[in-house]
Amino acid sequence: MAIALDAVVQLVQLALVLALAPLLTGFVRRLKAHLLRRQGPPLLQPYRDLLRLLRKEVVLAHSASWLFRVTPYLVFATTWVAAALVPTFAVGLVFSNAADMIAIVALLGSARFLVALAGLDVGTSFGGIGSSREMMIASLAEPAMLMVVFTLSLLAGSTQLSSIAAFMQSAGVGLRVSLALALVGLIMVAIAENARIPVDNPATHLELTMVHEAMILEYSGRHLAVIEAASYLKLLLYVSVIVCVFFPWGIAVSGQGLAAYLAGIAVYVLKLAAGGFLLAVFETAIAKMRVFRVPDFLGAALMLGFLATLLLFVSRAT
Amino acid sequence: MALEVLLWCAAALLGTGVASVAAARHRAASASVYGVALSATTIAMVVAGWSLLAQHPPAGAQLPLGLPWLGAHFRLDALTAFFLLVVNLGGAAASLFALGYGRHEDSPARVLPFYPAFLAGMNLVVLADDAFTFLFSWEFMSLTSWALVMAHHRRSGNAAAGYIYLLMASLGTLALLLGFGLLAGPGGGYAFDAMREAAPAPRVAGVVLALALIGTGSKAGLVPLHVWLPLAHPAAPSHVSALMSGVMTKVAVYGFVRIVFDLLGPPAWWWGALVPLLGGVTAVLGVLYALMQHDLKRLLAYHTVENIGIIFIGLGLALAFQANGMQAAAALALTAALFHVFNHSLFKSLLFFGAGAVLTATGERDMERLGGLIHRMPLTAFAFLVGSAAISALPPFNGFVSEWLTFQAILLSPALPQWLLKFLVPAIGALLALSAALAAACFVKAFGVTFLGRPRTPVARDAAETDRWSLAAMFAFAALCLLAGIIPGQFLDRLAPVTQALVGAHLPLQEERSWLTIVPIAESRSSYSGLMLFTFIALAAWIATWVIHRYASAATRRSAPWDCGFPDASPLTQYTAGSFSQPIRRVFGSVVFRAHEEVDMPPPGDARPARFAVHLRDVPWDLFYVPAANAVAFAADHLNKVQFMSIRTYLTLVFGALVVLLAVLAAWQ
Structure with a gap:
């Protein structure tokens, strides 16, 4: 019975992340427009975009191979699974022991590997520039992310996200310098991984500094829709990881009943809104940096993660 | 019984080598030599696997060969059985591949006699149970592989590669000879049994460790002893490259494990600082050098250096834990290293087979002259893609599982009492993470530039799919890569007797776990289920495809690429291997390679072409x-x-x- 309930919760989570992901992106876009004193697109615009793309025909380059056509579905599936394994409104999901935090990071790595290959597939220079820079950014962002994971798992004694969330809710955690450093490092990685300002600009085309958009330049129609949905999911995933690890309050625990789950969902949506708000404010307040400044940015994130690990040995919680 | 069969297999391989000296020019020589090699290695693989599975007690044998007062000792225990499995699995696949690939060989008389002898040499190193037999087989293995490297000695660079290999192999053997001399002590007991009995003094043990690191590290490719490896491995015919990179480096790892974990007695804690540090530096430098290559086989050879680094990180951590009496953690680290040995032998052989297939189809190893092969060689491309994903440590393939286990071992390091280790091991974790991420970048480049895009030369445009034998070998290993990734528990349980014998503990048995999840320590701490992830991804992809095909427009039109409305006519304007790695070269190059770039930009009006040159220096070489x-x-x-x-x-x-x-x-x- 308990397992059946957990399975239902897992399915709800699977549907919830998919349903909320475009909303989060729409919210951030609208908020950014408001901060710039523009009207901005409606909140539901990303859903409409996806539906419109699904109705359009696909224009494939002559040189595109089967890999180019398969990649969108695999990328979407991988990202969706990764997002569904992060505890959002409840811990103790039935499948949470399939992957710990390292495996979730690696799953996103698989998705990126495929997108980068798709960027090279057609054989254009824009695709190549995007893939090349994406892999450069990833090669620094991934170690930084793993150092953050190290810090958290050394503290919580686990790399399992639900265990980390439970530990962070417990009384024993206290305020630590390491946690602050890890939070900053994680946010920097999240910004880089999601191609947000200052690392990349999600709103541009036709600009030499773009990274993620250049890789998927050749996609159109349903393929583009699926890829876009995957990047909405990725943004949601990173915000979920940050709130799950650092702000786990209000998250429902297995077997608490329907009311607790509903409250958990409500709190989760509020947390997402807060995360989106902060992201929009941050993006509006800062300028995009040159692509070769990005290594410094991510190097700082890596150092923060590493320092957070080392400080664990010499500091004590207050 | 099993040991006798294994020795007979080695003897059959040796005999084949001798026989083919005479018959090498015969028309059917290639097929029969590789056929015999395939059968002998398959038998040896089955026997070794069965012995590991049935957990036979160690068995010994003595033959009246070698030194008259010593004889030749052989022994089959869990460690030997595991490495024999790796050696013969790789040997069988390489022979299968060569049944097709070997037909294109233009000088079979230089390859056929040495190939089975090389396989026999590797088998004998692993089976040897005294210092003389070990060193003799080791030298035999080195010399036969040297002969195979020199098979195409007229091609430019190969003679130099063979020369450097010979020098480094001699240095390694010298170090091992001295190391065994110290282990045997003044009494001169050269049988491994006698060495196990006599534990050397701590200072002597430290010297032996250093000698073992030089001796086996020079064969495995530890930085800074790696210089010969990226020259020699690609020079050999591709199935031999696969054996050298995928298998011979593992024999070197076997040598290290045998000497340090088995013969040398209890480790000192500083070994656990030195070995992982060497491993971490090797991993990062190996992958950075690989990123700078545009020769496909040389890139793969540098990746061997990287993976050897990862294996030595695991081995070194096992030493650190064992020195502090943390047997369970040592078992985890050792299991991670040994599983990576197995995994690397799979995907590296697979990738070299792929490179060999490309070489046969196009005659090119230079990625800058390839491209678009996925259209002409779809099956090779698919197998190569699986190998690339596996070596880049991407789930759900096997490379991820062993690196994940290594990370789990690193996360246990705060319990170590020494402060140096406490601080050092997380830094090594960062190096490991960096090398894994860079490996993914490198294989996006290797696969993308070789197989994707548009063909850059006529040879790439007219390539044809490779033969069935080669494809069979590649697909067998690709399937194993996936299998070891989604049900790793079955493979890890087979390693339990090995770690039990070496560090006195083993991982909790994984077979009873539900959903084939692997749990290295405790469920609340960490767990991973490749099968579940694989099923989920497959299901999610199926749902997405179904929904899209049911509800979305199915219209598809082929047209010229969009490319921001500025399509370039020539395939030469595509991103090349050099341009792909340029951002990473800018990030790491100035420190690691002392890179400097020369740009010669003519002033406006000058019709001279602009020139750009990059100079990289190999720092260990210079140093x-x-x-x-x-x-x-x-x-x-x-x-x-x-x-x-x-x-x-x-x-x-x-x-x-x-x-x-x-x-x-x-x-x-």
Whole structure:
């Protein structure tokens, strides 16, 4: 019975992340427009975009191979699974022991590997520039992310996200310098991984500094829709990881009943809104940096993660 | 019983080698040599696997060969059985691949006799149970592989590669010889049993560790002893490259494990700092060098250096934990290292097979002259893609599982009492993470530039799919890569007797776990289920495809690429291997490679083409090898004078030498 309930919760989570992901992106876009004193697109615009793309025909380059056509579905599936394994409104999901935090990071790595290959597939220079820079950014962002994971798992004694969330809710955690450093490092990685300002600009085309958009330049129609949905999911995933690890309050625990789950969902949506708000404010307040400044940015994130690990040995919680 | 069968297999391989000296020019020679090699290695693989599965007690045998007062000792225990499995699995696949690939060989007489002998040599190294047999087989393995490297000795660079390989192999054997001498002690017990009994003094043990690191590390490719490897491995025919990279480096790892974990006695804690540090540096430098290559086979060879680094990180952590009495953690680290040994032998062989297939189809190893092969060689491309994902440590493939286990071992390091280790091991974790991420970048480049895009040359445009034997070998290994990734528990349980014998503990058995989840320590701490992830991804992809095909527009039109409305006509304007790695070169290059770029941009109006050149330096080469070579040249130059002296000077020299010797003798007494 308990397992059946957990399975239902897992399915709800699977549907919830998919349903909320475009909303989060729409919210951030609208908020950014408001901060710039523009009207901005409606909140539901990303859903409409996806539906419109699904109705359009696909224009494939002559040189595109089967890999180019398969990649969108695999990328979407991988990202969706990764997002569904992060505890959002409840811990103790039935499948949470399939992957710990390292495996979730690696799953996103698989998705990126495929997108980068798709960027090279057609054989254009824009695709190549995007893939090349994406892999450069990833090669620094991934170690930084793993150092953050190290810090958290050394503290919580686990790399399992639900265990980390439970530990962070417990009384024993206290305020630590390491946690602050890890939070900053994680946010920097999240910004880089999601191609947000200052690392990349999600709103541009036709600009030499773009990274993620250049890789998927050749996609159109349903393929583009699926890829876009995957990047909405990725943004949601990173915000979920940050709130799950650092702000786990209000998250429902297995077997608490329907009311607790509903409250958990409500709190989760509020947390997402807060995360989106902060992201929009941050993006509006800062300028995009040159692509070769990005290594410094991510190097700082890596150092923060590493320092957070080392400080664990010499500091004590207050 | 099992041991006898294994020895007979090695003897059959040796016999095949001898027989094919005479018959190499015969039309059916290639098929029969590789056929016999395939059968012998398959039998040996099955026997070794069965022995590991049934957990036979160690068995020994003694043959009246070698030194008369010593004889040749052989032994089959869990560690030997595991490495024999790796060696013969790789050997069988390489032979299968060569059944097709070997037909294109233009000088079979230079390859056929040495190939089975090389396989026999590797088998004998692993089976040997005394220092003499071990060293003899080790040298035999080195020399036969050297002969295979020199098979195409007229091609530019191969002769130099063979020369450097020979020098480094001699250095390694010298170090091992001295190491075994120290282990045997003044009593001179050269059988491994006698060495196990006599634990050397701590200071001597430290020296033996250093010698073992030089001896086996030079064969495995530890930085800075790796210089020969990226030259020699690609020079050999591709199935031999696969064996050298995928299997022979594992034999070197076996040598290290046998000497340090089995013969040397209890480790000191500083070994656990030195070995992982070497491993971490090797991993990162290996992958960075690989990123700078545009020769497909050389890139793969540098990746072997990287993976050897990852294996040594695991081995070193096992030493650190064992020195502090943390047996369970040591078992985890050792299991991670050994599983990576197995995994790397799978995907590296697979990738070299793929490179060999490309080489046969196009005659090119240079990625800058390939491209678009996915259209002409779809099956090879698919197998190569699986290998690329596996080596880049991407789930759900096997490379991820062993690196994940290594990370889990690193996360146990705060319990170590030494402060140096506490601080060092997380830094090594960062190096490991960096190398994994860079490996993904490198294989996006390797696969993307070779197989994707548009063909850059006519040979790439007209390539044809490779033969069935080669494809069978590649797909068998690709399937194993996936299998070891989604049900790793079955593979990890087979390693339990090995770690039990070496560090006195093993991982909790994984078979009882539900959903084939692997749990290295405790469920609340960490768990991973490749099968579940694989199923989920497959299901999610199926749902997405179904929904899209049901509800979305299915219209598809082919057209010219969009490319921001600025399509370039020539395939030469695509991103190349050099341009792909340029951002990473800018990030790491100035420090790691002392890279400097020369841009020659003519002023407006000048019709001269603009030129761009990058100069990379191999820092370990400049730091260690150039001074050594200079010293040798200097000494040779000056000793040369001794050749042209008058008789009086010679007599004076002889007299002086005599006086010195007598003085030494007097001082000695």
